[in-house]
Amino acid sequence: MPYLLALDQGTSSARSILFDGHGRIVAVAQRELAQMYPKPGWVEHDPMEIWRIQLATAQDVLAKAGVGAREVSGIGITNQRETTVVWNRKTGIPIHHAIVWQDRRAEPACVALRASGLERTIRDKTGLIVDAYFSGTKLQWILDNVPNARAQATNGELAFGTIDTWLIWQLTQGRVHATDVSNASRTMLFNVHSNQWDAELLAAMGIPANLLPKVHPSASHFGETSASLLGHAIPIGGVAGDQQSALFGQACFKAGMVKNTYGTGCFMLLHTGQQFQTSSNGLITTSAAQTGSAPEFALEGSVFVGGAVVQWLRDGLHAIEGSHEVQALAQSVQDSGGVLVVPAFTGLGAPYWKPDARGSITGLTRGTTLAHIARAALESIAFQSAALLSAMRRDALAAGAAAVSELRVDGGACINDLLMQFQADLLGIPVIRPAVTETTALGAAYLAGLTTQVYSSTDELSQLWRAERRFLPTLATERASELMERWEHAVCQTVL
Numbered sequence: 001m002p003y004l005l006a007l008d009q010g011t012s013s014a015r016s017i018l019f020d021g022h023g024r025i026v027a028v029a030q031r032e033l034a035q036m037y038p039k040p041g042w043v044e045h046d047p048m049e050i051w052r053i054q055l056a057t058a059q060d061v062l063a064k065a066g067v068g069a070r071e072v073s074g075i076g077i078t079n080q081r082e083t084t085v086v087w088n089r090k091t092g093i094p095i096h097h098a099i100v101w102q103d104r105r106a107e108p109a110c111v112a113l114r115a116s117g118l119e120r121t122i123r124d125k126t127g128l129i130v131d132a133y134f135s136g137t138k139l140q141w142i143l144d145n146v147p148n149a150r151a152q153a154t155n156g157e158l159a160f161g162t163i164d165t166w167l168i169w170q171l172t173q174g175r176v177h178a179t180d181v182s183n184a185s186r187t188m189l190f191n192v193h194s195n196q197w198d199a200e201l202l203a204a205m206g207i208p209a210n211l212l213p214k215v216h217p218s219a220s221h222f223g224e225t226s227a228s229l230l231g232h233a234i235p236i237g238g239v240a241g242d243q244q245s246a247l248f249g250q251a252c253f254k255a256g257m258v259k260n261t262y263g264t265g266c267f268m269l270l271h272t273g274q275q276f277q278t279s280s281n282g283l284i285t286t287s288a289a290q291t292g293s294a295p296e297f298a299l300e301g302s303v304f305v306g307g308a309v310v311q312w313l314r315d316g317l318h319a320i321e322g323s324h325e326v327q328a329l330a331q332s333v334q335d336s337g338g339v340l341v342v343p344a345f346t347g348l349g350a351p352y353w354k355p356d357a358r359g360s361i362t363g364l365t366r367g368t369t370l371a372h373i374a375r376a377a378l379e380s381i382a383f384q385s386a387a388l389l390s391a392m393r394r395d396a397l398a399a400g401a402a403a404v405s406e407l408r409v410d411g412g413a414c415i416n417d418l419l420m421q422f423q424a425d426l427l428g429i430p431v432i433r434p435a436v437t438e439t440t441a442l443g444a445a446y447l448a449g450l451t452t453q454v455y456s457s458t459d460e461l462s463q464l465w466r467a468e469r470r471f472l473p474t475l476a477t478e479r480a481s482e483l484m485e486r487w488e489h490a491v492c493q494t495v496l
Contacts, residue, residue: 006441016057029060041104044097069232074452076238076444078245079163084138106137127285136188176223182244185287218289238447240289249443251465262413266306281391282351301350301388305343330375338363339376351391357494386426410439425475435466
Protein backbone atom coordinates (compact mmCIF):
# COMPACT_ATOMS: atom_id res chain seq x y z
CA MET A 1 0.00 0.00 0.00
CA PRO A 2 1.54 3.32 -1.04
CA TYR A 3 1.43 6.27 1.36
CA LEU A 4 1.15 9.96 0.55
CA LEU A 5 2.09 12.71 2.98
CA ALA A 6 0.25 16.02 2.89
CA LEU A 7 1.73 19.09 4.57
CA ASP A 8 -1.16 21.44 5.36
CA GLN A 9 0.15 24.82 6.51
CA GLY A 10 -2.82 26.92 7.63
CA THR A 11 -3.48 30.28 9.23
CA SER A 12 -3.76 29.00 12.79
CA SER A 13 -1.84 25.74 12.70
CA ALA A 14 0.41 23.40 10.79
CA ARG A 15 -0.72 19.86 10.15
CA SER A 16 0.62 16.78 8.46
CA ILE A 17 -1.74 14.05 7.34
CA LEU A 18 -0.66 10.65 6.07
CA PHE A 19 -3.05 9.06 3.56
CA ASP A 20 -3.10 5.58 2.11
CA GLY A 21 -3.58 4.93 -1.59
CA HIS A 22 -7.37 4.87 -1.20
CA GLY A 23 -7.42 8.44 0.14
CA ARG A 24 -8.08 7.30 3.71
CA ILE A 25 -6.45 9.03 6.66
CA VAL A 26 -3.81 6.92 8.38
CA ALA A 27 -2.59 9.47 10.94
CA VAL A 28 -2.71 13.19 11.71
CA ALA A 29 -0.31 15.47 13.58
CA GLN A 30 -1.01 19.14 14.30
CA ARG A 31 0.59 22.06 16.13
CA GLU A 32 -0.75 25.56 16.69
CA LEU A 33 0.84 28.63 15.10
CA ALA A 34 1.26 31.87 17.02
CA GLN A 35 -0.53 34.94 15.65
CA MET A 36 0.93 38.45 15.88
CA TYR A 37 -1.06 41.68 15.64
CA PRO A 38 1.52 44.51 15.84
CA LYS A 39 -0.96 47.22 14.77
CA PRO A 40 -4.69 47.40 14.07
CA GLY A 41 -5.34 45.63 10.76
CA TRP A 42 -1.88 44.03 10.74
CA VAL A 43 -1.45 40.24 11.02
CA GLU A 44 1.93 38.49 11.01
CA HIS A 45 3.50 35.05 11.44
CA ASP A 46 7.08 34.02 12.19
CA PRO A 47 8.26 32.14 9.04
CA MET A 48 10.87 30.22 11.01
CA GLU A 49 8.20 29.00 13.42
CA ILE A 50 6.06 27.95 10.44
CA TRP A 51 8.94 25.85 9.15
CA ARG A 52 9.82 24.37 12.56
CA ILE A 53 6.32 23.26 13.45
CA GLN A 54 5.53 22.03 9.93
CA LEU A 55 8.62 19.84 9.94
CA ALA A 56 7.81 18.65 13.45
CA THR A 57 4.30 17.58 12.42
CA ALA A 58 5.71 15.67 9.44
CA GLN A 59 8.09 13.84 11.76
CA ASP A 60 5.30 13.31 14.29
CA VAL A 61 2.83 11.82 11.83
CA LEU A 62 5.30 9.30 10.44
CA ALA A 63 6.23 8.23 13.97
CA LYS A 64 2.57 8.00 14.99
CA ALA A 65 1.75 5.84 11.97
CA GLY A 66 4.88 3.71 12.29
CA VAL A 67 5.68 4.44 8.66
CA GLY A 68 9.19 5.12 7.40
CA ALA A 69 9.99 7.83 4.89
CA ARG A 70 11.02 5.14 2.36
CA GLU A 71 7.39 3.97 2.31
CA VAL A 72 6.04 7.41 1.34
CA SER A 73 5.58 7.74 -2.41
CA GLY A 74 5.32 11.52 -2.42
CA ILE A 75 4.66 14.72 -0.52
CA GLY A 76 1.96 17.25 -1.34
CA ILE A 77 1.97 20.77 0.05
CA THR A 78 -1.05 22.99 0.59
CA ASN A 79 -0.95 26.36 2.27
CA GLN A 80 -2.51 29.63 3.31
CA ARG A 81 -2.18 31.37 -0.01
CA GLU A 82 -1.49 35.11 -0.09
CA THR A 83 0.74 35.16 3.00
CA THR A 84 4.04 36.71 1.93
CA VAL A 85 7.63 35.89 2.93
CA VAL A 86 10.90 37.46 1.77
CA TRP A 87 14.23 35.95 2.77
CA ASN A 88 17.93 36.18 2.08
CA ARG A 89 19.04 33.65 -0.51
CA LYS A 90 22.42 32.97 1.14
CA THR A 91 21.38 32.77 4.79
CA GLY A 92 17.79 31.58 4.33
CA ILE A 93 16.74 34.05 7.04
CA PRO A 94 13.54 36.08 6.46
CA ILE A 95 14.03 39.85 6.42
CA HIS A 96 10.60 40.45 7.98
CA HIS A 97 7.79 38.49 9.56
CA ALA A 98 5.40 36.86 7.12
CA ILE A 99 2.56 39.24 6.23
CA VAL A 100 -0.62 37.18 6.52
CA TRP A 101 -3.42 37.14 3.95
CA GLN A 102 -5.75 38.91 6.40
CA ASP A 103 -3.36 41.86 6.77
CA ARG A 104 -4.59 45.25 5.49
CA ARG A 105 -1.43 47.39 5.66
CA ALA A 106 -1.01 47.45 1.86
CA GLU A 107 -4.30 49.29 1.26
CA PRO A 108 -2.49 52.62 0.47
CA ALA A 109 -0.56 50.84 -2.30
CA CYS A 110 -3.86 49.52 -3.64
CA VAL A 111 -5.30 53.04 -3.61
CA ALA A 112 -2.33 54.15 -5.72
CA LEU A 113 -2.85 51.30 -8.20
CA ARG A 114 -6.52 52.21 -8.57
CA ALA A 115 -5.64 55.86 -9.04
CA SER A 116 -3.17 54.93 -11.80
CA GLY A 117 -5.97 53.32 -13.80
CA LEU A 118 -4.62 49.78 -13.59
CA GLU A 119 -7.70 48.10 -12.14
CA ARG A 120 -8.99 46.83 -15.48
CA THR A 121 -5.56 45.66 -16.60
CA ILE A 122 -5.04 43.74 -13.37
CA ARG A 123 -8.50 42.21 -13.59
CA ASP A 124 -8.02 41.15 -17.21
CA LYS A 125 -4.57 39.64 -16.66
CA THR A 126 -4.90 38.12 -13.20
CA GLY A 127 -8.62 37.67 -12.63
CA LEU A 128 -8.26 39.54 -9.34
CA ILE A 129 -9.55 42.83 -8.05
CA VAL A 130 -7.07 45.34 -6.62
CA ASP A 131 -7.07 44.55 -2.91
CA ALA A 132 -4.58 44.32 -0.03
CA TYR A 133 -5.65 40.69 0.35
CA PHE A 134 -3.27 39.61 -2.41
CA SER A 135 0.50 39.15 -2.21
CA GLY A 136 1.85 41.74 -4.68
CA THR A 137 1.27 44.83 -2.58
CA LYS A 138 2.38 42.98 0.56
CA LEU A 139 5.70 42.30 -1.19
CA GLN A 140 5.83 45.91 -2.30
CA TRP A 141 5.34 47.04 1.31
CA ILE A 142 8.26 44.88 2.51
CA LEU A 143 10.56 46.27 -0.19
CA ASP A 144 9.56 49.83 0.66
CA ASN A 145 9.67 49.56 4.46
CA VAL A 146 12.42 47.12 5.45
CA PRO A 147 15.81 48.93 5.46
CA ASN A 148 17.96 48.08 2.42
CA ALA A 149 15.40 45.56 1.15
CA ARG A 150 14.91 47.16 -2.24
CA ALA A 151 18.66 47.45 -2.87
CA GLN A 152 19.16 43.81 -1.86
CA ALA A 153 16.30 42.73 -4.10
CA THR A 154 17.74 44.63 -7.05
CA ASN A 155 21.07 42.87 -6.48
CA GLY A 156 19.42 39.44 -6.53
CA GLU A 157 20.07 38.75 -2.85
CA LEU A 158 16.47 38.13 -1.83
CA ALA A 159 13.78 35.57 -2.62
CA PHE A 160 10.02 35.99 -2.40
CA GLY A 161 7.50 33.28 -1.85
CA THR A 162 4.11 32.38 -0.57
CA ILE A 163 4.17 29.73 2.14
CA ASP A 164 4.41 26.81 -0.28
CA THR A 165 7.57 28.30 -1.79
CA TRP A 166 9.02 28.91 1.66
CA LEU A 167 8.41 25.27 2.65
CA ILE A 168 9.83 23.92 -0.64
CA TRP A 169 12.96 26.02 -0.10
CA GLN A 170 13.38 24.64 3.43
CA LEU A 171 12.55 21.04 2.53
CA THR A 172 15.13 21.08 -0.27
CA GLN A 173 17.58 23.11 1.85
CA GLY A 174 17.64 25.97 -0.63
CA ARG A 175 17.99 23.93 -3.81
CA VAL A 176 14.52 24.75 -5.19
CA HIS A 177 12.77 28.13 -5.44
CA ALA A 178 9.38 27.28 -6.94
CA THR A 179 5.63 27.59 -6.66
CA ASP A 180 2.59 26.34 -8.54
CA VAL A 181 0.08 28.16 -10.74
CA SER A 182 -2.64 28.24 -8.09
CA ASN A 183 -0.46 30.11 -5.59
CA ALA A 184 1.10 32.33 -8.25
CA SER A 185 -2.38 33.35 -9.37
CA ARG A 186 -3.00 34.91 -5.94
CA THR A 187 -0.16 37.42 -6.13
CA MET A 188 -1.68 40.05 -8.48
CA LEU A 189 1.58 39.67 -10.44
CA PHE A 190 0.78 36.59 -12.56
CA ASN A 191 -0.83 36.43 -15.98
CA VAL A 192 -3.20 33.47 -15.67
CA HIS A 193 -3.70 33.22 -19.44
CA SER A 194 -0.03 32.64 -20.23
CA ASN A 195 0.94 31.19 -16.82
CA GLN A 196 3.83 33.67 -16.63
CA TRP A 197 4.88 36.48 -14.31
CA ASP A 198 3.72 39.72 -15.94
CA ALA A 199 6.37 42.37 -16.64
CA GLU A 200 3.86 45.24 -16.72
CA LEU A 201 2.45 44.38 -13.30
CA LEU A 202 5.91 43.87 -11.80
CA ALA A 203 6.90 47.32 -13.03
CA ALA A 204 3.72 48.88 -11.67
CA MET A 205 4.52 47.61 -8.17
CA GLY A 206 8.28 48.08 -8.45
CA ILE A 207 9.12 44.42 -7.99
CA PRO A 208 12.32 42.96 -9.51
CA ALA A 209 11.66 39.75 -11.43
CA ASN A 210 14.68 38.04 -9.84
CA LEU A 211 12.74 37.83 -6.54
CA LEU A 212 10.17 35.47 -7.97
CA PRO A 213 9.99 31.65 -7.90
CA LYS A 214 9.69 29.41 -10.95
CA VAL A 215 6.07 28.42 -11.62
CA HIS A 216 5.02 24.81 -12.29
CA PRO A 217 1.69 23.00 -12.77
CA SER A 218 0.24 21.87 -9.45
CA ALA A 219 1.03 18.21 -10.17
CA SER A 220 4.76 18.39 -10.95
CA HIS A 221 8.09 17.25 -9.64
CA PHE A 222 9.16 20.08 -7.30
CA GLY A 223 12.35 18.36 -6.14
CA GLU A 224 13.08 16.03 -3.24
CA THR A 225 13.29 16.62 0.47
CA SER A 226 16.74 16.46 2.01
CA ALA A 227 17.21 12.97 3.42
CA SER A 228 18.28 14.29 6.81
CA LEU A 229 14.87 15.85 7.53
CA LEU A 230 12.63 12.77 7.51
CA GLY A 231 15.13 9.92 7.21
CA HIS A 232 14.97 9.50 3.45
CA ALA A 233 14.51 11.76 0.41
CA ILE A 234 10.86 11.99 -0.64
CA PRO A 235 9.65 13.52 -3.93
CA ILE A 236 7.56 16.67 -3.60
CA GLY A 237 4.94 15.94 -6.25
CA GLY A 238 2.04 18.27 -5.58
CA VAL A 239 1.53 21.88 -4.54
CA ALA A 240 -1.66 23.93 -4.43
CA GLY A 241 -3.07 26.83 -2.47
CA ASP A 242 -5.45 25.61 0.19
CA GLN A 243 -8.71 26.44 -1.57
CA GLN A 244 -7.71 25.11 -4.97
CA SER A 245 -6.40 22.03 -3.20
CA ALA A 246 -9.76 21.56 -1.47
CA LEU A 247 -11.53 21.89 -4.84
CA PHE A 248 -9.25 19.14 -6.14
CA GLY A 249 -9.72 17.00 -3.02
CA GLN A 250 -13.49 17.28 -3.44
CA ALA A 251 -13.07 15.78 -6.95
CA CYS A 252 -14.51 18.95 -8.47
CA PHE A 253 -12.63 18.48 -11.73
CA LYS A 254 -15.33 19.64 -14.15
CA ALA A 255 -16.99 22.93 -14.96
CA GLY A 256 -20.07 23.59 -12.82
CA MET A 257 -18.88 21.76 -9.71
CA VAL A 258 -18.62 23.89 -6.56
CA LYS A 259 -17.25 23.47 -3.05
CA ASN A 260 -17.20 25.61 0.08
CA THR A 261 -14.54 25.34 2.78
CA TYR A 262 -15.56 26.41 6.28
CA GLY A 263 -12.33 27.37 7.99
CA THR A 264 -11.07 30.54 9.64
CA GLY A 265 -12.72 32.17 6.64
CA CYS A 266 -15.03 30.58 4.09
CA PHE A 267 -13.92 30.02 0.55
CA MET A 268 -16.24 28.97 -2.24
CA LEU A 269 -14.91 27.92 -5.64
CA LEU A 270 -16.88 27.12 -8.79
CA HIS A 271 -14.87 25.25 -11.41
CA THR A 272 -15.25 26.85 -14.85
CA GLY A 273 -12.98 24.48 -16.79
CA GLN A 274 -10.72 26.20 -19.32
CA GLN A 275 -13.04 29.21 -19.52
CA PHE A 276 -11.67 32.42 -18.00
CA GLN A 277 -14.86 34.01 -16.74
CA THR A 278 -14.88 37.52 -15.30
CA SER A 279 -17.47 38.02 -12.60
CA SER A 280 -19.99 40.84 -12.69
CA ASN A 281 -21.08 40.06 -9.14
CA GLY A 282 -18.13 40.69 -6.87
CA LEU A 283 -16.24 37.44 -7.34
CA ILE A 284 -12.69 36.90 -8.55
CA THR A 285 -11.28 34.53 -11.16
CA THR A 286 -8.44 32.30 -10.06
CA SER A 287 -6.35 29.48 -11.46
CA ALA A 288 -7.53 26.06 -10.39
CA ALA A 289 -5.02 23.35 -9.51
CA GLN A 290 -3.59 22.14 -12.80
CA THR A 291 -2.33 18.69 -13.69
CA GLY A 292 -0.92 19.82 -17.04
CA SER A 293 0.14 22.91 -18.92
CA ALA A 294 -3.35 24.02 -20.01
CA PRO A 295 -4.81 26.75 -17.76
CA GLU A 296 -7.91 25.86 -15.74
CA PHE A 297 -9.99 28.37 -13.84
CA ALA A 298 -12.49 28.85 -11.06
CA LEU A 299 -14.68 31.63 -9.78
CA GLU A 300 -13.98 32.30 -6.12
CA GLY A 301 -15.60 34.15 -3.29
CA SER A 302 -13.83 34.68 0.02
CA VAL A 303 -15.48 35.32 3.38
CA PHE A 304 -12.92 36.86 5.71
CA VAL A 305 -14.58 35.73 8.97
CA GLY A 306 -16.17 32.29 8.89
CA GLY A 307 -15.26 29.85 11.66
CA ALA A 308 -13.35 32.70 13.29
CA VAL A 309 -16.69 34.03 14.54
CA VAL A 310 -16.85 30.98 16.83
CA GLN A 311 -13.41 31.92 18.19
CA TRP A 312 -14.83 35.39 18.87
CA LEU A 313 -17.70 33.84 20.82
CA ARG A 314 -15.15 31.90 22.85
CA ASP A 315 -12.38 34.44 23.35
CA GLY A 316 -14.21 37.76 22.97
CA LEU A 317 -17.65 37.24 24.49
CA HIS A 318 -16.66 34.22 26.63
CA ALA A 319 -19.99 32.69 25.64
CA ILE A 320 -18.41 29.24 25.39
CA GLU A 321 -15.27 27.62 26.78
CA GLY A 322 -14.54 25.52 23.69
CA SER A 323 -15.51 25.77 20.03
CA HIS A 324 -17.19 22.37 20.21
CA GLU A 325 -19.82 23.84 22.56
CA VAL A 326 -21.29 26.28 20.05
CA GLN A 327 -23.80 23.91 18.46
CA ALA A 328 -25.36 22.97 21.79
CA LEU A 329 -25.62 26.64 22.86
CA ALA A 330 -27.12 27.64 19.51
CA GLN A 331 -29.62 24.78 19.62
CA SER A 332 -30.77 25.76 23.10
CA VAL A 333 -32.99 28.35 21.41
CA GLN A 334 -35.45 27.68 18.60
CA ASP A 335 -33.99 30.40 16.37
CA SER A 336 -31.92 33.57 16.59
CA GLY A 337 -34.87 35.60 17.82
CA GLY A 338 -34.42 38.07 14.99
CA VAL A 339 -30.77 38.75 15.87
CA LEU A 340 -28.26 39.09 13.03
CA VAL A 341 -24.50 39.13 13.50
CA VAL A 342 -22.42 40.53 10.64
CA PRO A 343 -18.82 39.63 11.60
CA ALA A 344 -17.06 42.29 9.54
CA PHE A 345 -14.09 42.35 11.92
CA THR A 346 -11.61 43.04 9.09
CA GLY A 347 -14.04 44.42 6.53
CA LEU A 348 -16.21 42.36 4.22
CA GLY A 349 -14.88 40.19 1.41
CA ALA A 350 -16.79 38.86 -1.59
CA PRO A 351 -19.26 39.64 -2.95
CA TYR A 352 -19.32 42.98 -1.08
CA TRP A 353 -15.65 44.07 -0.97
CA LYS A 354 -16.15 46.68 1.76
CA PRO A 355 -12.80 47.13 3.53
CA ASP A 356 -14.26 49.85 5.78
CA ALA A 357 -17.16 47.73 7.05
CA ARG A 358 -17.21 46.93 10.76
CA GLY A 359 -19.03 44.19 12.62
CA SER A 360 -22.56 44.66 13.87
CA ILE A 361 -25.26 42.95 15.92
CA THR A 362 -28.79 43.97 15.00
CA GLY A 363 -32.26 42.90 16.11
CA LEU A 364 -31.51 42.95 19.83
CA THR A 365 -34.45 42.94 22.24
CA ARG A 366 -34.80 42.67 26.00
CA GLY A 367 -35.26 38.94 25.54
CA THR A 368 -32.01 38.43 23.64
CA THR A 369 -29.61 36.01 25.30
CA LEU A 370 -26.10 34.80 24.59
CA ALA A 371 -27.69 31.74 22.99
CA HIS A 372 -29.48 33.92 20.44
CA ILE A 373 -26.26 35.77 19.65
CA ALA A 374 -24.38 32.46 19.35
CA ARG A 375 -26.99 31.12 16.95
CA ALA A 376 -26.90 34.34 14.92
CA ALA A 377 -23.09 34.20 14.82
CA LEU A 378 -23.21 30.62 13.55
CA GLU A 379 -25.86 31.52 10.99
CA SER A 380 -23.71 34.42 9.76
CA ILE A 381 -21.36 31.84 8.25
CA ALA A 382 -24.21 30.39 6.20
CA PHE A 383 -25.58 33.81 5.23
CA GLN A 384 -22.22 34.95 3.89
CA SER A 385 -21.75 31.69 1.98
CA ALA A 386 -25.27 31.94 0.54
CA ALA A 387 -24.43 35.42 -0.75
CA LEU A 388 -21.41 33.93 -2.50
CA LEU A 389 -23.37 31.17 -4.20
CA SER A 390 -26.04 33.65 -5.26
CA ALA A 391 -23.33 35.70 -6.99
CA MET A 392 -21.95 32.56 -8.64
CA ARG A 393 -25.41 31.60 -9.88
CA ARG A 394 -25.84 35.00 -11.50
CA ASP A 395 -22.43 34.76 -13.18
CA ALA A 396 -23.13 31.21 -14.37
CA LEU A 397 -26.49 32.28 -15.79
CA ALA A 398 -24.88 35.17 -17.66
CA ALA A 399 -22.29 32.79 -19.13
CA GLY A 400 -24.92 30.29 -20.20
CA ALA A 401 -23.54 27.64 -17.85
CA ALA A 402 -25.59 24.93 -16.17
CA ALA A 403 -27.20 25.72 -12.83
CA VAL A 404 -25.36 24.66 -9.68
CA SER A 405 -27.09 21.51 -8.43
CA GLU A 406 -25.24 20.77 -5.19
CA LEU A 407 -22.62 22.17 -2.82
CA ARG A 408 -19.77 20.02 -1.55
CA VAL A 409 -18.48 21.16 1.83
CA ASP A 410 -15.38 20.68 3.92
CA GLY A 411 -13.33 22.39 6.61
CA GLY A 412 -13.56 22.33 10.39
CA ALA A 413 -16.99 23.97 10.74
CA CYS A 414 -18.70 21.59 8.29
CA ILE A 415 -19.00 19.04 11.08
CA ASN A 416 -21.65 21.32 12.62
CA ASP A 417 -24.95 19.76 11.55
CA LEU A 418 -27.00 22.82 12.54
CA LEU A 419 -24.88 25.05 10.30
CA MET A 420 -24.97 22.65 7.36
CA GLN A 421 -28.75 22.25 7.54
CA PHE A 422 -29.24 26.02 7.70
CA GLN A 423 -26.90 26.35 4.72
CA ALA A 424 -28.99 23.91 2.68
CA ASP A 425 -32.16 25.75 3.70
CA LEU A 426 -30.80 29.10 2.53
CA LEU A 427 -29.44 27.73 -0.75
CA GLY A 428 -32.31 25.46 -1.72
CA ILE A 429 -29.93 22.74 -2.96
CA PRO A 430 -28.33 19.70 -1.27
CA VAL A 431 -25.25 20.31 0.84
CA ILE A 432 -22.99 17.26 0.75
CA ARG A 433 -20.38 16.46 3.37
CA PRO A 434 -17.78 13.93 2.20
CA ALA A 435 -16.53 10.92 4.14
CA VAL A 436 -13.09 12.59 4.32
CA THR A 437 -13.57 16.25 5.29
CA GLU A 438 -9.83 16.97 5.26
CA THR A 439 -10.10 17.69 1.55
CA THR A 440 -7.51 20.47 1.54
CA ALA A 441 -4.81 18.02 2.58
CA LEU A 442 -6.35 15.27 0.47
CA GLY A 443 -6.12 17.43 -2.67
CA ALA A 444 -2.40 17.95 -2.11
CA ALA A 445 -1.94 14.22 -1.57
CA TYR A 446 -3.88 13.45 -4.76
CA LEU A 447 -1.72 15.87 -6.77
CA ALA A 448 1.42 14.20 -5.42
CA GLY A 449 -0.09 10.81 -6.19
CA LEU A 450 -0.67 11.73 -9.82
CA THR A 451 2.93 12.91 -10.20
CA THR A 452 4.35 9.77 -8.58
CA GLN A 453 1.95 7.50 -10.53
CA VAL A 454 0.09 6.23 -7.49
CA TYR A 455 -2.98 7.30 -9.50
CA SER A 456 -3.41 7.14 -13.25
CA SER A 457 -5.95 9.95 -13.76
CA THR A 458 -8.52 12.26 -12.21
CA ASP A 459 -11.16 9.72 -13.25
CA GLU A 460 -9.63 7.30 -10.78
CA LEU A 461 -9.72 10.01 -8.10
CA SER A 462 -13.40 10.70 -8.80
CA GLN A 463 -14.14 7.07 -7.99
CA LEU A 464 -12.51 7.46 -4.57
CA TRP A 465 -14.76 10.37 -3.49
CA ARG A 466 -17.53 9.33 -1.08
CA ALA A 467 -20.37 11.26 0.59
CA GLU A 468 -20.89 10.92 4.34
CA ARG A 469 -24.14 12.91 4.66
CA ARG A 470 -26.50 14.90 2.45
CA PHE A 471 -28.34 17.86 3.97
CA LEU A 472 -31.53 18.52 2.00
CA PRO A 473 -33.33 21.89 2.08
CA THR A 474 -36.46 21.98 4.27
CA LEU A 475 -37.24 25.73 4.19
CA ALA A 476 -39.72 27.25 1.77
CA THR A 477 -38.04 29.27 -0.98
CA GLU A 478 -40.01 32.38 -0.02
CA ARG A 479 -38.86 32.17 3.60
CA ALA A 480 -35.24 31.68 2.54
CA SER A 481 -35.51 34.78 0.35
CA GLU A 482 -36.94 36.79 3.25
CA LEU A 483 -34.04 35.77 5.47
CA MET A 484 -31.51 36.74 2.80
CA GLU A 485 -33.18 40.14 2.38
CA ARG A 486 -32.87 40.75 6.12
CA TRP A 487 -29.22 39.73 5.93
CA GLU A 488 -28.48 42.13 3.07
CA HIS A 489 -30.14 44.94 5.01
CA ALA A 490 -27.91 44.18 8.01
CA VAL A 491 -24.83 44.21 5.76
CA CYS A 492 -25.78 47.70 4.52
CA GLN A 493 -25.72 48.89 8.14
CA THR A 494 -22.09 47.87 8.67
CA VAL A 495 -20.66 50.76 6.63
CA LEU A 496 -21.09 54.19 8.19
